[in-house]
Amino acid sequence: MEQAAEIKEILSGLNLKIEKKDNEDFNIEKLERFKAGLEKNIQAVLQRMGVPKKFLNPKSNTSKLDLGWGYYFHGPVGTGKTDMAVSLLKNIILNTEPVDNYGRFKIPDDLALFVSVPVMLLNIRSAFKSETADESGLIKKYTKPFVLVMDDLGTEKVTEWVMQTLYVIINSRYEEEKQTIFTSNYCLEDIRKNLNDKIASRITAMAEIIELKGIDRRSGISVVK
Numbered sequence: 041m042e043q044a045a046e047i048k049e050i051l052s053g054l055n056l057k058i059e060k061k062d063n064e065d066f067n068i069e070k071l072e073r074f075k076a077g078l079e080k081n082i083q084a085v086l087q088r089m090g091v092p093k094k095f096l097n098p099k100s101n102t103s104k105l106d107l108g109w110g111y112y113f114h115g116p117v118g119t120g121k122t123d124m125a126v127s128l129l130k131n132i133i134l135n136t137e138p139v140d141n142y143g144r145f146k147i148p149d150d151l152a153l154f155v156s157v158p159v160m161l162l163n164i165r166s167a168f169k170s171e172t173a174d175e176s177g178l179i180k181k182y183t184k185p186f187v188l189v190m191d192d193l194g195t196e197k198v199t200e201w202v203m204q205t206l207y208v209i210i211n212s213r214y215e216e217e218k219q220t221i222f223t224s225n226y227c228l229e230d231i232r233k234n235l236n237d238k239i240a241s242r243i244t245a246m247a248e249i250i251e252l253k254g255i256d257r258r259s260g261i262s263v264v265k
Contacts, residue, residue, distance in 0.1 A: 074138055074145035082130055085147070090154035091126055091189075098127035107132050112222040112243055115252035121223040124252065125189050128221060129154065132187055152187040157206075158196045164205060179205075183212040187219045194226040194234060203235050207242075214242045222247060 078085065083096040100123045105111065111128065113121040129152055138145040160182060167178045182188060196202055213220050224231065228249060232240035 071138070071145060075134075078138075078147070079134060082134065085133060086126065086130060086154075089129070089152050091129070095122055095126045098123045098130060100124040100127040102128040102131055105131075106248075107135055108219065110220045110222075110247035112224070112228070112247040112249045113252055114222075114224045114227050114249070117225060119252040121252055122191055124250075125191065125221045125223050126154070129187065129189055132219075148186070150185050152189070153182070153185040154189040154191065155182065156191050157193045160190075161196055161202060161205060165201070179208060182209050183216070183218075185218070187221070188213060189221045189223075191223045193222050193224040194231055195224075198234055203239070206235065207239055210239055210242050210246075214246045220246055227251070 086096050087093065100120055102124060105128055107128070111125075113124050115121060133147065133152065136147060136151060139148050164178055193206075210220070222243060226234065228240050228244060231243065
């Protein structure tokens with residue numbers, strides 16, 4: 041009787057191991073299908089994150105950039121700054137570990153957001169004028185994502201309110217160590233002069249500065265300096 045019980049226990053353990061192995065294989069297959077589907081539908085994902093239709097198929101090669109670090113792409117008009125930012129964002133999404141949501145994989149909530157800085161400021165200002173809008177909640181929209189692309193920094197009309205709002209968002213992301221990707225026509229020295237030193241200082245601390253030179257893709261005019 042004791043021998044039969046031991047055999048039964050051994051067989052039970054073997055069945056448990058086989059079942060666990062089957063579940064692991066099944067999860068690996070699900071994960072591979074999810075990643076394949078994500079890559080196939082990456083343009084739709086980018087669009088949901090706010091990327092304009094014009095930039096949904098980036099051509100820039102950002103494979104050598106650190107996917108966990110911030111960047112400040114600056115240079116003349118038409119040199120591909122936004123394309124670089126979206127290409128990097130695309131690589132980040134495709135290489136982010138998905139979460140298992142009750143047996144179904146998905147990208148993490150609040151993974152990333154793409155915003156045009158002038159439009160972002162317009163939306164926040166509009167909320168300030170509304171009696172029903174939650175201003176702090178709207179600010180949080182831009183501080184909460186793990187990755188934020190701030191496109192066209194420096195093209196907005198500079199006022200005290202603009203400088204204060206930008207500083208609140210950028211400083212919050214700096215303190216929370218959240219990845220931020222900037223594009224701008226202006227170098228950091230121009231940002232320091234046009235906005236303020238505190239904003240430029242935060243950007244320097246949280247992003248690698250990359251100047252883009254080359255041909256204006258929109259006009260074909262050389263902008264090499």
